[in-house]
Amino acid sequence: MRKFEKSKKLDYVCYDIRGPVMDEANRMSAQGIEILKLNIGNPAPFGFRAPEELLKKMNDNLINTEGYSDSKGLFSAREAIVTYCRKKGIHEVGIDDVYTGNGVSELITMSMQGLLDSGDEILVPSPDYPLWTASVTLAGGRAVHYICDESADWYPDINDIKSKITDRTKGIVVINPNNPTGTLYSKELLEEIVKVCRENGLIIFADEIYDRLVLDGLTHTSIASLAPDLLTITFNGLSKSHLIAGYRCGWMSLCGDKSFARGYVEGINLLSSMRLCSNVPAQSVIGTALKMEEETKKLLVPGGRIYEQREYIYQALNQIPGISATKPKAAFYVFPKIDTKRFGIRDDERFVLDFLKDQKILLTHGGGFHWEKPDHFRVVYLPEMDQLKSACERLTHFLSYYRQEE
Protein backbone atom coordinates (compact mmCIF):
# COMPACT_ATOMS: atom_id res chain seq x y z
CA MET A 1 0.00 0.00 0.00
CA ARG A 2 1.32 3.44 -0.95
CA LYS A 3 1.66 5.53 2.18
CA PHE A 4 3.00 8.74 0.63
CA GLU A 5 0.26 9.72 -1.80
CA LYS A 6 0.94 13.21 -3.09
CA SER A 7 -1.62 15.78 -4.06
CA LYS A 8 -1.49 16.59 -7.77
CA LYS A 9 -2.07 20.20 -6.80
CA LEU A 10 1.24 20.34 -4.90
CA ASP A 11 3.34 23.09 -6.33
CA TYR A 12 6.78 21.80 -7.23
CA VAL A 13 9.60 24.21 -6.66
CA CYS A 14 11.49 25.21 -9.75
CA TYR A 15 15.18 25.36 -9.08
CA ASP A 16 16.84 25.81 -12.40
CA ILE A 17 16.03 29.29 -13.59
CA ARG A 18 15.60 32.63 -11.95
CA GLY A 19 14.90 36.06 -13.42
CA PRO A 20 12.31 37.51 -15.78
CA VAL A 21 11.16 34.18 -17.26
CA MET A 22 10.46 32.65 -13.88
CA ASP A 23 8.87 35.89 -12.65
CA GLU A 24 6.51 35.84 -15.62
CA ALA A 25 5.71 32.14 -15.13
CA ASN A 26 4.87 32.83 -11.47
CA ARG A 27 2.73 35.81 -12.45
CA MET A 28 0.83 33.73 -15.01
CA SER A 29 0.36 30.86 -12.55
CA ALA A 30 -0.99 33.29 -9.95
CA GLN A 31 -3.60 34.36 -12.53
CA GLY A 32 -4.64 30.74 -12.90
CA ILE A 33 -3.03 30.27 -16.31
CA GLU A 34 -1.88 26.69 -16.78
CA ILE A 35 1.75 26.45 -17.90
CA LEU A 36 3.36 23.38 -19.42
CA LYS A 37 6.69 23.15 -17.63
CA LEU A 38 9.48 21.73 -19.76
CA ASN A 39 12.06 23.32 -17.52
CA ILE A 40 12.22 21.10 -14.44
CA GLY A 41 14.33 17.97 -14.03
CA ASN A 42 11.88 16.76 -11.43
CA PRO A 43 10.15 13.48 -12.38
CA ALA A 44 7.31 13.38 -9.79
CA PRO A 45 4.98 16.05 -11.26
CA PHE A 46 4.98 14.16 -14.58
CA GLY A 47 3.52 10.93 -13.26
CA PHE A 48 6.78 9.15 -12.50
CA ARG A 49 6.40 7.34 -9.20
CA ALA A 50 9.12 6.10 -6.89
CA PRO A 51 9.44 2.30 -6.65
CA GLU A 52 6.88 0.93 -4.14
CA GLU A 53 9.51 -1.16 -2.43
CA LEU A 54 11.62 1.88 -1.70
CA LEU A 55 8.75 3.84 -0.20
CA LYS A 56 7.72 0.89 1.92
CA LYS A 57 11.27 0.55 3.18
CA MET A 58 11.45 4.23 4.05
CA ASN A 59 8.11 4.04 5.79
CA ASP A 60 9.23 1.01 7.82
CA ASN A 61 12.43 2.82 8.75
CA LEU A 62 10.80 6.04 9.94
CA ILE A 63 10.61 4.87 13.53
CA ASN A 64 14.35 4.19 13.61
CA THR A 65 15.45 7.32 11.78
CA GLU A 66 14.03 9.99 14.02
CA GLY A 67 17.36 11.14 15.36
CA TYR A 68 20.44 12.75 13.81
CA SER A 69 22.85 10.31 12.21
CA ASP A 70 26.61 10.57 12.11
CA SER A 71 27.28 13.83 10.25
CA LYS A 72 28.66 11.92 7.25
CA GLY A 73 25.67 9.60 7.23
CA LEU A 74 24.46 6.21 8.46
CA PHE A 75 27.17 3.57 8.43
CA SER A 76 24.93 1.19 6.47
CA ALA A 77 24.25 3.83 3.81
CA ARG A 78 27.93 4.64 3.40
CA GLU A 79 28.78 0.95 3.30
CA ALA A 80 26.31 0.51 0.42
CA ILE A 81 27.82 3.52 -1.38
CA VAL A 82 31.32 2.05 -1.03
CA THR A 83 30.06 -1.24 -2.52
CA TYR A 84 28.50 0.71 -5.38
CA CYS A 85 31.76 2.64 -5.97
CA ARG A 86 33.73 -0.62 -6.08
CA LYS A 87 31.25 -2.05 -8.58
CA LYS A 88 32.04 0.91 -10.77
CA GLY A 89 35.78 0.34 -10.50
CA ILE A 90 36.43 2.99 -7.84
CA HIS A 91 38.51 1.01 -5.38
CA GLU A 92 40.38 3.75 -3.51
CA VAL A 93 37.40 4.65 -1.35
CA GLY A 94 36.51 3.73 2.23
CA ILE A 95 33.55 4.42 4.49
CA ASP A 96 35.17 7.53 5.95
CA ASP A 97 35.54 8.99 2.46
CA VAL A 98 31.78 9.05 1.90
CA TYR A 99 29.47 11.95 2.87
CA THR A 100 25.72 11.84 2.43
CA GLY A 101 23.92 15.08 1.66
CA ASN A 102 20.51 16.67 1.27
CA GLY A 103 20.78 16.04 -2.43
CA VAL A 104 23.94 16.38 -4.49
CA SER A 105 23.24 20.13 -4.44
CA GLU A 106 24.25 20.55 -0.81
CA LEU A 107 27.47 18.62 -1.37
CA ILE A 108 28.43 20.63 -4.45
CA THR A 109 28.22 23.78 -2.36
CA MET A 110 30.12 22.14 0.50
CA SER A 111 32.89 20.88 -1.78
CA MET A 112 33.48 24.37 -3.14
CA GLN A 113 33.20 26.21 0.19
CA GLY A 114 35.77 23.92 1.75
CA LEU A 115 38.25 24.40 -1.08
CA LEU A 116 38.30 27.83 -2.59
CA ASP A 117 40.18 30.94 -1.59
CA SER A 118 39.32 34.22 -3.22
CA GLY A 119 40.33 34.16 -6.89
CA ASP A 120 40.89 30.40 -7.15
CA GLU A 121 39.63 29.00 -10.42
CA ILE A 122 37.54 25.95 -11.23
CA LEU A 123 36.99 24.75 -14.78
CA VAL A 124 33.27 24.29 -15.35
CA PRO A 125 31.66 23.09 -18.60
CA SER A 126 29.70 25.38 -20.89
CA PRO A 127 26.88 24.56 -21.05
CA ASP A 128 26.86 23.69 -17.35
CA TYR A 129 24.48 22.62 -14.64
CA PRO A 130 24.30 26.16 -13.22
CA LEU A 131 24.56 25.19 -9.56
CA TRP A 132 28.25 24.48 -10.16
CA THR A 133 29.01 27.98 -11.38
CA ALA A 134 26.91 29.47 -8.58
CA SER A 135 28.69 27.39 -5.93
CA VAL A 136 32.15 28.30 -7.21
CA THR A 137 31.21 31.97 -7.24
CA LEU A 138 29.56 31.95 -3.81
CA ALA A 139 32.66 30.31 -2.36
CA GLY A 140 34.73 33.26 -3.63
CA GLY A 141 36.20 31.44 -6.62
CA ARG A 142 36.02 32.06 -10.34
CA ALA A 143 34.22 29.63 -12.64
CA VAL A 144 36.16 29.43 -15.90
CA HIS A 145 34.01 27.83 -18.56
CA TYR A 146 35.38 25.31 -21.01
CA ILE A 147 33.53 24.60 -24.22
CA CYS A 148 31.61 21.44 -24.95
CA ASP A 149 31.41 21.01 -28.70
CA GLU A 150 28.03 20.32 -30.25
CA SER A 151 29.63 19.17 -33.51
CA ALA A 152 31.52 16.50 -31.52
CA ASP A 153 28.48 15.07 -29.74
CA TRP A 154 28.82 17.78 -27.08
CA TYR A 155 32.13 16.37 -25.85
CA PRO A 156 34.41 18.74 -23.92
CA ASP A 157 37.04 20.39 -26.11
CA ILE A 158 40.32 19.18 -24.62
CA ASN A 159 42.36 21.97 -26.23
CA ASP A 160 40.01 24.56 -24.81
CA ILE A 161 40.39 22.99 -21.35
CA LYS A 162 44.19 23.10 -21.66
CA SER A 163 44.17 26.70 -22.82
CA LYS A 164 42.19 27.79 -19.77
CA ILE A 165 44.42 26.30 -17.07
CA THR A 166 46.32 28.89 -15.03
CA ASP A 167 48.32 28.74 -11.81
CA ARG A 168 45.06 29.50 -9.96
CA THR A 169 43.20 26.48 -11.39
CA LYS A 170 42.35 24.04 -8.60
CA GLY A 171 40.06 21.59 -10.31
CA ILE A 172 37.68 20.66 -13.09
CA VAL A 173 34.00 19.78 -13.03
CA VAL A 174 33.01 16.89 -15.30
CA ILE A 175 29.26 16.30 -15.61
CA ASN A 176 28.76 12.85 -17.10
CA PRO A 177 26.09 11.94 -18.17
CA ASN A 178 25.49 15.56 -18.91
CA ASN A 179 22.79 18.03 -18.02
CA PRO A 180 21.77 19.92 -20.20
CA THR A 181 23.05 18.08 -23.31
CA GLY A 182 22.13 14.48 -22.43
CA THR A 183 25.54 13.32 -23.64
CA LEU A 184 27.43 10.32 -22.30
CA TYR A 185 31.24 10.53 -22.42
CA SER A 186 33.38 7.71 -23.77
CA LYS A 187 36.15 6.08 -21.75
CA GLU A 188 38.70 7.46 -24.23
CA LEU A 189 37.50 11.01 -23.70
CA LEU A 190 37.56 10.60 -19.92
CA GLU A 191 41.12 9.27 -20.18
CA GLU A 192 42.13 12.40 -22.05
CA ILE A 193 40.61 14.58 -19.32
CA VAL A 194 42.43 12.54 -16.65
CA LYS A 195 45.71 13.04 -18.49
CA VAL A 196 45.26 16.82 -18.45
CA CYS A 197 44.39 16.70 -14.72
CA ARG A 198 47.42 14.54 -13.98
CA GLU A 199 49.75 16.90 -15.85
CA ASN A 200 48.37 19.93 -14.05
CA GLY A 201 47.59 18.61 -10.56
CA LEU A 202 43.85 19.27 -10.82
CA ILE A 203 41.17 17.87 -8.53
CA ILE A 204 38.34 16.20 -10.46
CA PHE A 205 34.74 16.94 -9.44
CA ALA A 206 32.73 14.19 -11.14
CA ASP A 207 28.98 14.85 -11.14
CA GLU A 208 27.52 11.44 -12.04
CA ILE A 209 23.96 11.81 -10.78
CA TYR A 210 22.61 10.44 -14.09
CA ASP A 211 24.89 7.38 -14.27
CA ARG A 212 21.95 4.96 -13.90
CA LEU A 213 19.91 6.73 -16.59
CA VAL A 214 21.84 5.67 -19.67
CA LEU A 215 20.01 4.70 -22.87
CA ASP A 216 20.76 2.51 -25.91
CA GLY A 217 22.51 -0.21 -23.90
CA LEU A 218 25.55 2.04 -23.40
CA THR A 219 27.75 1.83 -20.32
CA HIS A 220 28.76 4.62 -18.00
CA THR A 221 32.38 4.87 -16.92
CA SER A 222 33.18 6.63 -13.66
CA ILE A 223 36.11 8.96 -14.21
CA ALA A 224 37.44 8.11 -10.72
CA SER A 225 38.01 4.52 -11.89
CA LEU A 226 40.50 5.87 -14.45
CA ALA A 227 42.32 8.13 -12.00
CA PRO A 228 43.13 6.16 -8.83
CA ASP A 229 46.16 8.42 -8.29
CA LEU A 230 44.26 11.73 -8.46
CA LEU A 231 41.98 13.29 -5.89
CA THR A 232 38.54 12.77 -7.38
CA ILE A 233 35.26 13.64 -5.73
CA THR A 234 32.35 11.72 -7.24
CA PHE A 235 28.77 12.95 -6.72
CA ASN A 236 25.69 10.79 -7.03
CA GLY A 237 22.20 10.45 -5.59
CA LEU A 238 18.71 9.04 -5.82
CA SER A 239 16.77 12.13 -7.01
CA LYS A 240 16.70 11.06 -10.64
CA SER A 241 17.39 7.32 -10.85
CA HIS A 242 14.84 6.51 -8.12
CA LEU A 243 12.46 9.39 -8.80
CA ILE A 244 12.64 10.80 -5.28
CA ALA A 245 14.04 14.29 -5.91
CA GLY A 246 11.94 15.68 -3.07
CA TYR A 247 13.39 13.38 -0.42
CA ARG A 248 16.83 14.97 -0.87
CA CYS A 249 19.23 12.08 -1.00
CA GLY A 250 22.73 12.40 -2.40
CA TRP A 251 26.31 11.55 -1.57
CA MET A 252 29.89 12.30 -2.50
CA SER A 253 32.92 10.07 -2.20
CA LEU A 254 36.54 11.18 -2.07
CA CYS A 255 39.08 8.88 -3.61
CA GLY A 256 42.69 8.96 -4.73
CA ASP A 257 45.58 10.98 -3.36
CA LYS A 258 44.44 12.96 -0.31
CA SER A 259 47.96 13.50 1.07
CA PHE A 260 48.13 17.12 -0.14
CA ALA A 261 44.51 17.82 0.80
CA ARG A 262 44.46 17.33 4.56
CA GLY A 263 43.19 20.87 5.22
CA TYR A 264 40.54 20.48 2.55
CA VAL A 265 39.25 17.23 4.03
CA GLU A 266 39.18 18.85 7.49
CA GLY A 267 37.18 21.72 6.00
CA ILE A 268 34.67 19.32 4.45
CA ASN A 269 34.36 17.43 7.76
CA LEU A 270 33.68 20.71 9.54
CA LEU A 271 31.06 21.83 7.03
CA SER A 272 29.47 18.40 7.13
CA SER A 273 29.17 18.46 10.91
CA MET A 274 27.93 22.08 10.91
CA ARG A 275 24.75 20.97 9.13
CA LEU A 276 24.54 18.08 11.65
CA CYS A 277 23.51 15.43 9.10
CA SER A 278 21.48 14.86 5.97
CA ASN A 279 17.91 13.53 5.81
CA VAL A 280 18.13 10.25 7.72
CA PRO A 281 14.96 8.48 6.43
CA ALA A 282 16.23 9.06 2.88
CA GLN A 283 19.70 7.76 3.77
CA SER A 284 18.12 4.63 5.20
CA VAL A 285 17.01 3.44 1.73
CA ILE A 286 20.28 3.98 -0.13
CA GLY A 287 21.32 0.32 0.30
CA THR A 288 17.97 -0.95 -0.98
CA ALA A 289 17.92 1.54 -3.85
CA LEU A 290 21.37 0.68 -5.11
CA LYS A 291 20.40 -2.98 -5.37
CA MET A 292 17.23 -2.18 -7.35
CA GLU A 293 18.52 -1.73 -10.86
CA GLU A 294 15.60 -3.22 -12.76
CA GLU A 295 13.00 -0.59 -11.84
CA THR A 296 15.10 2.16 -13.41
CA LYS A 297 16.13 0.07 -16.42
CA LYS A 298 12.48 -0.49 -17.36
CA LEU A 299 12.21 3.22 -18.17
CA LEU A 300 15.21 3.16 -20.47
CA VAL A 301 14.43 0.38 -22.95
CA PRO A 302 11.95 0.37 -25.88
CA GLY A 303 8.47 0.65 -24.38
CA GLY A 304 9.83 2.50 -21.34
CA ARG A 305 8.78 6.11 -20.84
CA ILE A 306 12.17 7.79 -20.92
CA TYR A 307 13.25 5.81 -24.02
CA GLU A 308 10.04 6.46 -25.95
CA GLN A 309 9.89 10.12 -24.99
CA ARG A 310 13.54 10.59 -26.01
CA GLU A 311 12.79 8.99 -29.40
CA TYR A 312 9.81 11.26 -29.91
CA ILE A 313 11.36 14.56 -28.82
CA TYR A 314 14.53 14.02 -30.81
CA GLN A 315 12.62 13.40 -34.03
CA ALA A 316 9.95 16.02 -33.45
CA LEU A 317 12.42 18.81 -32.67
CA ASN A 318 14.51 18.01 -35.72
CA GLN A 319 11.41 18.24 -37.91
CA ILE A 320 10.78 21.86 -36.90
CA PRO A 321 12.27 24.22 -39.50
CA GLY A 322 15.10 26.17 -37.86
CA ILE A 323 15.68 23.70 -34.99
CA SER A 324 18.31 20.96 -34.81
CA ALA A 325 19.17 18.68 -31.91
CA THR A 326 21.86 16.14 -31.09
CA LYS A 327 20.39 12.85 -29.90
CA PRO A 328 20.65 12.54 -26.11
CA LYS A 329 22.03 9.24 -24.83
CA ALA A 330 21.30 9.65 -21.15
CA ALA A 331 19.30 11.58 -18.52
CA PHE A 332 16.11 13.30 -19.76
CA TYR A 333 17.28 16.52 -21.37
CA VAL A 334 17.86 17.74 -24.89
CA PHE A 335 19.66 20.99 -25.77
CA PRO A 336 18.52 22.00 -29.28
CA LYS A 337 20.00 24.68 -31.46
CA ILE A 338 17.82 27.42 -32.90
CA ASP A 339 18.68 29.21 -36.13
CA THR A 340 19.13 32.73 -34.77
CA LYS A 341 19.35 34.35 -38.23
CA ARG A 342 16.08 32.88 -39.39
CA PHE A 343 14.18 34.20 -36.34
CA GLY A 344 16.27 37.34 -35.73
CA ILE A 345 17.12 36.11 -32.23
CA ARG A 346 19.71 38.15 -30.39
CA ASP A 347 18.48 37.43 -26.85
CA ASP A 348 17.67 33.81 -25.97
CA GLU A 349 16.06 34.73 -22.64
CA ARG A 350 13.67 36.97 -24.54
CA PHE A 351 12.87 34.16 -26.99
CA VAL A 352 11.92 31.88 -24.09
CA LEU A 353 9.92 34.67 -22.44
CA ASP A 354 8.03 35.45 -25.68
CA PHE A 355 7.28 31.73 -26.14
CA LEU A 356 6.03 31.49 -22.56
CA LYS A 357 3.70 34.48 -22.92
CA ASP A 358 2.41 33.33 -26.30
CA GLN A 359 2.14 29.55 -25.88
CA LYS A 360 2.22 29.06 -22.10
CA ILE A 361 5.14 26.69 -22.26
CA LEU A 362 8.20 27.11 -20.08
CA LEU A 363 11.65 26.28 -21.46
CA THR A 364 15.09 27.27 -20.19
CA HIS A 365 17.25 29.50 -22.37
CA GLY A 366 20.82 28.40 -23.14
CA GLY A 367 22.25 31.37 -21.22
CA GLY A 368 20.78 29.80 -18.06
CA PHE A 369 23.47 27.14 -18.50
CA HIS A 370 26.26 29.64 -19.14
CA TRP A 371 26.11 29.06 -22.87
CA GLU A 372 27.26 32.33 -24.39
CA LYS A 373 25.57 32.45 -27.78
CA PRO A 374 21.79 33.05 -27.87
CA ASP A 375 21.24 29.95 -30.00
CA HIS A 376 20.18 27.14 -27.65
CA PHE A 377 17.49 26.19 -25.18
CA ARG A 378 16.88 23.16 -22.99
CA VAL A 379 13.86 20.89 -23.08
CA VAL A 380 13.11 18.49 -20.23
CA TYR A 381 11.31 15.60 -21.89
CA LEU A 382 9.75 14.15 -18.73
CA PRO A 383 6.11 15.18 -19.39
CA GLU A 384 3.76 12.55 -20.83
CA MET A 385 3.87 11.95 -24.58
CA ASP A 386 0.65 13.86 -25.33
CA GLN A 387 2.06 16.91 -23.57
CA LEU A 388 5.33 16.62 -25.49
CA LYS A 389 3.38 16.37 -28.74
CA SER A 390 1.36 19.42 -27.88
CA ALA A 391 4.54 21.31 -26.94
CA CYS A 392 6.21 20.50 -30.26
CA GLU A 393 3.11 21.49 -32.22
CA ARG A 394 2.89 24.77 -30.35
CA LEU A 395 6.60 25.46 -30.88
CA THR A 396 6.23 24.77 -34.61
CA HIS A 397 3.26 27.12 -34.77
CA PHE A 398 5.03 29.84 -32.76
CA LEU A 399 8.15 29.70 -34.92
CA SER A 400 6.07 30.01 -38.08
CA TYR A 401 5.49 33.70 -37.24
CA TYR A 402 8.05 34.59 -34.55
CA ARG A 403 10.66 37.20 -35.38
CA GLN A 404 12.50 38.94 -32.57
CA GLU A 405 12.18 42.69 -32.89
CA GLU A 406 14.95 45.20 -32.00
Ligand code: PLP
Ligand atom coordinates in the same frame (compact mmCIF):
# COMPACT_ATOMS: atom_id res chain seq x y z
N1 PLP B 1 23.86 17.60 -10.68
C1 PLP B 1 23.20 17.66 -11.85
C2 PLP B 1 23.97 17.53 -13.12
C3 PLP B 1 21.82 17.86 -11.85
O1 PLP B 1 21.17 17.93 -13.03
C4 PLP B 1 21.14 17.99 -10.62
C5 PLP B 1 19.69 18.25 -10.59
O2 PLP B 1 19.05 18.52 -11.58
C6 PLP B 1 21.87 17.92 -9.44
C7 PLP B 1 23.23 17.71 -9.51
C8 PLP B 1 21.24 18.07 -8.09
O3 PLP B 1 20.52 16.98 -7.71
P1 PLP B 1 19.99 16.74 -6.23
O4 PLP B 1 20.37 17.91 -5.40
O5 PLP B 1 18.52 16.55 -6.34
O6 PLP B 1 20.68 15.48 -5.78
